[in-house]
Amino acid sequence: MKFTDGFWRIRDGVQISYATEVRDVRAESKRFTTYASTKKVTRRGDTLNAPLVTVDCFSPAEGVVGVRVTHHAGKRRPGPDFALAAEAGGAGEVRRDDAATELTSGPLTLRLDADSGFGLTFLDAHGRELTRAGAKSTAYATTAEGAHHVLSRLSLGVGEHVYGLGERFTPFVKNGQTVDVWQADGGTSSEQAYKNVPFYLSSRGYGVFVNHPGAVSFEVGSESVGQVQFSVEDQTLEYYVIAGPTPKDVLGRYTALTGRPALPPAWSFGLWLSTSFTTSYDEATVTSFVDGMAERGIPLSVFHFDCFWMREYQWCDFRWDPEVFPDPEGMLARLKDKGLRVSVWINPYIAQKSPLFDEAAALGHLVRRPGGDVWQWDLWQAGMGLVDFTSPDARAWFQSKLKALLDQGVDCFKTDFGERIPTDVVWHDGSDPARMHNYYTHLYNRTVFELLEKERGQGEAVLFARSATAGGQQYPVHWGGDCWSSFEAMAESLRGGLSLSLSGFGFWSHDIGGFEGTPDPEVFKRWLAFGLLSSHSRLHGSTSYRVPWEFGDEAVDVARQFTLLKHRLMPYLYGAAAEAHRTGVPMMRPMLLEFPADPACRPLDRQYMLGPDLLVAPVFGADGDVEVYLPEGTWTHLLSGERVTGPCWRTERHGYDSLPLYVREGAVLPLAGDDSRPDGDWLEAPVLLVHPSGASDYAAEVTVPDAAGLPAATFHVRRDGDALRVTASGTDRPFTVRVPGGAEASGSGEVSVPVS
Missing domain, CATH: 2.60.40.1180 (Golgi alpha-mannosidase II)
Structure with missing residues (x-):
């Protein structure tokens, strides 16, 4: 939100009060609080009829410094709030002298200079300024409509780039953009986003997380061109500056705070095929797709049933349409016999025609309006209500309906929607409706993911989720939403995925070929290569099927080639997945x-x-x-x-x-010997592609993980004159070593191969 009219003036109807002068500092061993007046105090009378801005400075974890700016502290705080993993008692150490107060936490220092007016400076381990909130950078503002906002501005250095803020399809570098963190179902061709995360990463080696689950407005060099401004309509604004020095270090600290991604099962990295969205299908159609893939030598890992596995006007009642699928248990068993996992589409809405609507309403499991009526509209499903996931009983009820599907043989769920959450409602736990708008998706996906972990076991749970906010990375996988079937939309999707990866999300997918419309064969074939070199890979569309033969024989060949390539790469890819799980660095x-x-x-x-x-x-x-x-x-x-x-x-x-x-110099790429499936035995005849550097002392190692992402075997590589020697630990099974130019050798224990 913009509060100024150019550089010199304030917008009509807006009043801004800036933290101007430090009037007091109260310090403890690990935190301090400063009280700033909003004008210069030259005489005692200036302290009357004038507000103070309270600024609390603390460190929840090593390398993270929090700043909480408050105008009036008495506002009720009904939640929800992000669940953050802070250290008990806090981290950091406070030091004071006559001129300044400093809070140091690991490689990050916050400095308050009291003598030069109110200002906060953030320094790295070498004393280099990362960013600062200088004069006129910490304030509260009121509008003509009576809204109260708190805002902060952090400086941008020359040439500094800003990234992240969720899955955004606008330009990758966010400088010059206004970004409103507010969940929306806007496709991939606008400034709206399904996954809004109030966190940005800077090319200078730090990140900023605004700890507010509701609407946060960012002006990234777009109001004051040398600053990032962020504001909330509230009495308090809390933000964390997160140290690097590298972008990976920032993501590691951020995901330690907000949650690391779970490790998806290895089978989920194979190819998913969908019925598509509004197409007509039955078991015969599904079988023809599955058998058609097998006949053409394209390995398939997951089959997904989209919306119309349920009866029209009754989403979600979690019941198979009996006219189309009279024997769901038998059908699922037949698909399992073909080696497939099964996914089904769900959303958090209960249509009025569904028998579950009356049941949920009677039990109090649907969100209500202030007068007590169930909130309803017709925009997606006729008369639909919204499950109230703030209620433990409603969560258990919802999970019980999904468990019946798991008992039938379903393996995972596509958790669609969750963005258009109303604010004129009352929540079971008394949550603030404005704060719940973005946060609802977190409760929705967590409810489903926790059921899968309970019923299928930890390490077997996986979603295909569309919406998310901060912390949602804990419940993978997320896909890029509704895009057009064009090269432009393909590029939009990649921008969104890369933006999301710099927002703490380790795994991401997209609809191969695009969702809306039917792609030209050229688009489909190019998107196949992109999709099968992504974290997760799904063929899905809206009104037309996405089986490769619909796009010609060459599309079949491309689908086969890149699916087999991904399977070959699985030891390497699953190692990267395990790293995302351990460290928060995305795939x-x-x-x-x-x-x-x-x-x-x-x-x-x-x-x-x-x-x-x-x-x-x-x-x-x-x-x-x-x-x-x-x-x-x-x-x-x-x-x-x-x-x-x-x-x-x-x-x-x-x-x-x-x-x-391209493979990076110095890399050792482990390849699976079996390319028929993504979750095979990766130590059965693996091939190590070694790309040594030219250094005489070149050495490297690579670990092949097991299904839990833990090391199953490690291969140590070193140059020995004109040869590479590769030694295995953790396995005595044969392996092959191959180097650029075609030289290779096989054996077990230790293998030597000539290298130029």
């Missing part, structure tokens, strides 16, 4: 995450690193032309073997069976 990584010191990488949004060592640049045109940037080092194309020395920009042309897919 799909913007280039700046791996190469933060390379300024050319900072704006790149049409290529990414898949894990630490694979560079992927999707092709966004039918002619196959693509620009790709290779950072410093020697890169080897995984498919062709071509070697290129960076840093350099390249324009390449690729057929549908290829794209820029």
Whole structure:
């Protein structure tokens, strides 16, 4: 929200009171509070009829400093609030002298200089300024309509870039944008977002998390061009500055605070096929799709039933349409016999025609209006109500309906919707409706994910979720929402995914081929390569099927090739997934995450690193032309073997069976010996692709994980003259070592292969 009219004036009807002068500081060992007047106090009478701004400074965890700005402290706080993992008693240490008060937590220091007017400066471990809230940067404001806002502004350095703020489809670098953190079902072609996260990451090596689950408005160099402003309509604003020094360090600290991603099961990384959204289908249709994939040699891991597995006008009643699926248990068993997992679509709404509506209403499980009526509308389902997940009983009731599906043989759920949450309602636990609007999706996905963990076991739970907010990364996987079937929408989707990855989300997917409309074969084939080199891969559309043969024989070949490639890459990919689970570093990584010191990488949004060592640049045109940037080092194309020395920009042309897919110098890529499935035995005849550096003392190691993401075996690589020696620990089974140029050797225990 903008409060000023240009640089000099305040907007009509707005009054702003800035924290101007420090009047007192009260310090403890790990925190301090300062009281700032909103004008200069030159005489005792200036303290009368004048407000104070209270600023609390504390550290919830090492490397994180919190600032809480309050005007009136007596406002009722009904919640909800983000669940944060803070250290008991806090972290950090306060130091005071005559001129300043400092709070140091790990590599981050907050400095309050009392003698020069109110201001907060954040310093790194070397005393370098990261950002500051200087003069006229901490304030509260009132509008002509009587709304009360609290705002803060943090400085932007020259050339500083801002990223994140959720899954946003607008430009990847957020400088110059107004970003309103408010859940919306707006597709992928507007400034609205399904996944709004009040956290941004800076190219200077820090992050900022605004600890407010409701509407947060960010002006990223868009009101005051040298500052990021964030504001809330409230009496209190709390934000955390999170230290680096690297972007990975920032994400590690942020996800330690808000929650690390669960590790999805290995089978979920295979290809998912959907019935699509509003298409007509029955068991015969489903069987024809599944058998058609098998006949064409395209391995399928998950089959997904979208909306119309239930009866029309009755979503969600969690009952199979008996006219279309008269034998759901038998059908699911038959799909299981083909080696498939099964997913079904759900949402948190109960249509009035559903028998569950009266049941839920009578039990008090639906959200109500202030007068006691059930909140309803017709926008999605006729007369639908909204499950009140703030009620423990409602959560248990909802889970009981899903458990019946799990008992039938369903394995996981696509948790659709959850964005259009009303604010003219009363919640069971008394939550503030404005704060609940964004937070509702967190309760929804947590309710479903916890059931899956309970019934299927930890490590077997996985969702396909559309909406999320801060902390939602704990319940993967999330997909990119409703996009068009075009190259432009394909690029939009990637921007959104990379933005989400810099917001703490480790896993992300998208609709291969696009959702709305039917893609041209050229779009579909290019999207296949992109989709199967993403964290998770799903064929899904709106009004038309997405089976590859609908788009020609070449599309079948492309689908087969890249599905088999992903299966081969699974030991490497699951290692990257386990890293995301342990550290919060995402699988799909913007280039700046791996190469933060390379300024050319900072704006790149049409290529990414898949894990630490694979560079992927999707092709966004039918002619196959693509620009790709290779950072410093020697890169080897995984498919062709071509070697290129960076840093350099390249324009390449690729057929549908290829794209820029480069392996980083020094990398050891473990490949599965069996490419028929994503969750096979990865120590059965694995192949190690070693891409050594030219250094005489080159050494590396790679770990092949087990199904729980834990190390199953480790391979140690070292250069020994004109050979590479690879030693295995944790396994005595045979393996193959291969180096660029085609040299390879096989054995067990220790293998030596010549290298130039």
